[in-house]
Amino acid sequence: MMRGVRILLATVLAATVAACGDPGEPRSLVPVVPAERPMPAGVELAPEAPEGGSGEDCDDPTASLAPSGLSTPAGSTMAEIKERGRLIAGVDQNTYLFGFRDPSTGELEGFDIDIAREMARALFGDPNRVQFKTVSVQDRITALQNGEVDVMVFAMTITCERREQAAFSSVYFEAGQRVLVRKGSGYTSLSDLGGKKVCAPKGSTSLANLVAADPTPVPVAVDDLADCLLLLQQRHVEAVSTDDTVLAGMASQDPTIEVVGETFSSEPYGIGIPKDNKDMVRYVNAVLEDVRANSWEDIYGRWLEPVLDSAKPPAPTYE
Amino acid sequence: MVANSWATTPGRLSIIAGGIVALILLTGVVAAATAMSKSDTTTNLVEIHEPTAADVQRLYSALSDADAAAASSLLAAGDEPIELRRRYENDIALVGPTLGLAALDRSGDPRVKEQIEVVGRQVPTYVGLVETARTNSRQGLPIGGAYLREASNLMRTEILPAAERLYRIQVERVADERESAVSFPYAATALAVLLIVALVAAQIQVRRLSKRRLNVGLLVATSAILLGVIWSSVAMTAHARLVNEGHDHGSAQVNLLADTRITALQARADELLTLVARGAGATYEEEFAKLSRTIVGDGGDGGTLREARTMTRDEEMVHHLDQSIGAAERWLTTHGEIRQSDDGGNYEEAVELAIDSRRAGSSAVEFRSLDDHLGVAIKGGRQHFVAETVGGARALTLLTAGWALLALVAAAGVVSGIRQRLREYR
Numbered sequence: 117m118m119r120g121v122r123i124l125l126a127t128v129l130a131a132t133v134a135a136c137g138d139p140g141e142p143r144s145l146v147p148v149v150p151a152e153r154p155m156p157a158g159v160e161l162a163p164e165a166p167e168g169g170s171g172e173d174c175d176d177p178t179a180s181l182a183p184s185g186l187s188t189p190a191g192s193t194m195a196e197i198k199e200r201g202r203l204i205a206g207v208d209q210n211t212y213l214f215g216f217r218d219p220s221t222g223e224l225e226g227f228d229i230d231i232a233r234e235m236a237r238a239l240f241g242d243p244n245r246v247q248f249k250t251v252s253v254q255d256r257i258t259a260l261q262n263g264e265v266d267v268m269v270f271a272m273t274i275t276c277e278r279r280e281q282a283a284f285s286s287v288y289f290e291a292g293q294r295v296l297v298r299k300g301s302g303y304t305s306l307s308d309l310g311g312k313k314v315c316a317p318k319g320s321t322s323l324a325n326l327v328a329a330d331p332t333p334v335p336v337a338v339d340d341l342a343d344c345l346l347l348l349q350q351r352h353v354e355a356v357s358t359d360d361t362v363l364a365g366m367a368s369q370d371p372t373i374e375v376v377g378e379t380f381s382s383e384p385y386g387i388g389i390p391k392d393n394k395d396m397v398r399y400v401n402a403v404l405e406d407v408r409a410n411s412w413e414d415i416y417g418r419w420l421e422p423v424l425d426s427a428k429p430p431a432p433t434y435e
Numbered sequence: 436m437v438a439n440s441w442a443t444t445p446g447r448l449s450i451i452a453g454g455i456v457a458l459i460l461l462t463g464v465v466a467a468a469t470a471m472s473k474s475d476t477t478t479n480l481v482e483i484h485e486p487t488a489a490d491v492q493r494l495y496s497a498l499s500d501a502d503a504a505a506a507s508s509l510l511a512a513g514d515e516p517i518e519l520r521r522r523y524e525n526d527i528a529l530v531g532p533t534l535g536l537a538a539l540d541r542s543g544d545p546r547v548k549e550q551i552e553v554v555g556r557q558v559p560t561y562v563g564l565v566e567t568a569r570t571n572s573r574q575g576l577p578i579g580g581a582y583l584r585e586a587s588n589l590m591r592t593e594i595l596p597a598a599e600r601l602y603r604i605q606v607e608r609v610a611d612e613r614e615s616a617v618s619f620p621y622a623a624t625a626l627a628v629l630l631i632v633a634l635v636a637a638q639i640q641v642r643r644l645s646k647r648r649l650n651v652g653l654l655v656a657t658s659a660i661l662l663g664v665i666w667s668s669v670a671m672t673a674h675a676r677l678v679n680e681g682h683d684h685g686s687a688q689v690n691l692l693a694d695t696r697i698t699a700l701q702a703r704a705d706e707l708l709t710l711v712a713r714g715a716g717a718t719y720e721e722e723f724a725k726l727s728r729t730i731v732g733d734g735g736d737g738g739t740l741r742e743a744r745t746m747t748r749d750e751e752m753v754h755h756l757d758q759s760i761g762a763a764e765r766w767l768t769t770h771g772e773i774r775q776s777d778d779g780g781n782y783e784e785a786v787e788l789a790i791d792s793r794r795a796g797s798s799a800v801e802f803r804s805l806d807d808h809l810g811v812a813i814k815g816g817r818q819h820f821v822a823e824t825v826g827g828a829r830a831l832t833l834l835t836a837g838w839a840l841l842a843l844v845a846a847a848g849v850v851s852g853i854r855q856r857l858r859e860y861r
Contacts, residue, residue: 149552151560152556152557152560152593154560154589156585212578217713219572219577220574248780251780340584343584346578346582
């Protein structure tokens with residue numbers, strides 16, 4: 117009997133001690149995982165540098181055919197356009213301030229659009245007699261080669277390679293590569309950005325220039341230019357570097373960022389024209405002479421001056 | 436002791452009676468439990484598993500729909516149409532409650548938890564990006580489009596795949612439960628066969644020992660068990676046939692139609708995002724072509740819609756599926772026109788063809804018609820599933836109670852039959 121009681125007591129004691137063991141940490145059923153920050157599709161960190169596709173050298177790609185007045189003789193390209201009743205202009209719809217669609221109205225607007233309207237004004241006396249045909253960057257040359265457009269007003273840099281595929285007007289805008297940074301970030305030029313992430317579009321000369329820069333930034337390549345601004349806003353990159361015209365469009369969409377530094381490349385923009393329409397090249401150059409003298413500064417002031425500094429129209433060179 | 440009892444006739448009779456009564460009770464319990472578990476599994480199929488799968492499927496289509504609605508809103512220049520905004524909001528409002536319910540039914544499956552975590556974590560981020568896109572667009576800033584594409588990328592690469600996996604897991608579970616509901620009752624069958632053999636053997640043994648003809652008590656017991664076996668075979672065959680019917684002409688079709696609907700929603704989002712990307716949307720267009728082939732096949736032949744149609748016998752469903760096929764084909768024609776306009780530089784016309792819900796033949800109208808008819812067909816398929824499966828569950832009504840009663844009758848028969856013999860030895 118006594119032995120039974122003793123065993124019982126021992127058991128109870130053991131059970132009590134066991135119950136007093138380490139209770140463990142308070143538990144959580146939902147693991148705390150830091151938020152994954154979203155990224156646009158197709159972002160590439162430190163991509164291979166694109167080929168520096170300068171092509172064969174030519175003397176001066178910007179030298180165009182000299183203007184020969186605003187007459188439109190019968191049988192000329194201009195006469196055909198007049199007969200059709202409207203000018204067909206290939207334009208961009210993605211570059212804010214240059215060629216873009218106002219999301220609230222759906223209308224095409226921008227520097228290039230206004231230049232195209234000046235062409236229509238010269239031909240018809242009416243800036244609205246122009247049919248805009250939006251094309252993508254890759255299709256610009258093809259559209260000219262197929263004669264789908266009369267003029268391509270699409271922030272096209274005149275290069276020797278392109279001169280073999282299409283004709284170009286005299287330079288109507290001189291752009292250059294610069295950098296876009298957050299205000300107060302302390303960066304004042306590309307040389308401050310060594311080892312930092314800098315965004316540029318895939319396969320562009322801007323990207324090649326970044327890779328070649330010293331000190332070298334960490335290039336981040338995107339499919340669509342607009343993704344660069346998004347990456348800057350979401351703090352995935354420290355800066356964006358491409359043509360200042362594009363950067364101006366980005367800076368004017370966000371008051372907390374600015375374009376800084378000197379231009380470190382030269383991008384002379386010309387109006388693309390189908391290669392065989394030499395009379396049209398001369399005509400367009402004549403219109404551009406007039407634009408430089410009269411409306412250029414108005415158009416520049418309307419779109420780019422608020423973001424870039426004031427500028428003068430580039431002087432034309434002729435063959 | 437048993438060996439001693441077996442030596443005398445009364446002892447032997449008592450042992451036989453005791454053994455058989457034990458076997459009867461065991462058979463009765465196993466058969467009743469089998470009937471009850473089949474009936475419960477079938478009821479759960481209708482009340483828990485299929486609804487969960489359908490809810491998760493609805494979550495999946497709501498998420499795809501939100502993606503398409505957000506893209507439509509951004510394309511509508513100026514003020515976004517209120518109905519698009521409502522659709523988007525309603526789609527997003529479905530996420531939280533559905534995830535909560537799906538989490539309740541997780542039954543310890545770690546895969547379910549993972550998917551719920553992904554969807555639960557990423558949807559708020561998605562919503563934030565969509566609102567940033569809206570805000571920018573309302574101020575006329577084109578960067579809104581980039582935010583929308585980023586949101587859509589998050590939806591397509593993270594959220595939708597997780598929602599799809601969650602849906603597949605639920606569909607898998609419905610299939611498992613259905614299989615267990617119609618599985619062959621091996622244990623109960625083996626016991627019943629053993630019992631009948633034992634009863635017949637006992638009848639022979641008793642007859643030899645007492646030199647009488649048939650023992651009535653044992654005969655009653657045998658009849659009761661045979662009745663139970665016949666009843667069970669009929670009821671369970673009917674049950675399996677109805678439950679399988681509910682699958683073949685109900686849930687299997689619903690799964691196919693649900694897949695089709697989701698594919699259509701993704702194709703619609705691709706169509707709109709090609710326009711949002713403005714000339715840089717070649718990848719969206721490629722995906723559209725691939726998805727649309729999945730739905731309607733090539734040149735009026737093949738595709739999941741026609742496959743679903745051949746599976747259908749219900750006339751009303753056939754009607755809705757025919758309407759869906761027609762709408763899908765008209766949508767593809769319009770899509771061709773949209774691409775032509777956009778590629779030809781006439782962006783405004785392309786956008787109008789894509790999103791104007793008041794213009795007859797626009798892809799907004801045809802897509803909505805396709806989606807509506809698919810919705811009705813899915814509802815019809817689910818109704819079919821419920822009707823057949825509930826019918827199946829009803830076939831098993833009373834079988835549990837029946838087995839309990841028949842086992843008692845059989846046991847009583849054995850006891851009274853043997854006791855009668857035993858009395859003759861007093």
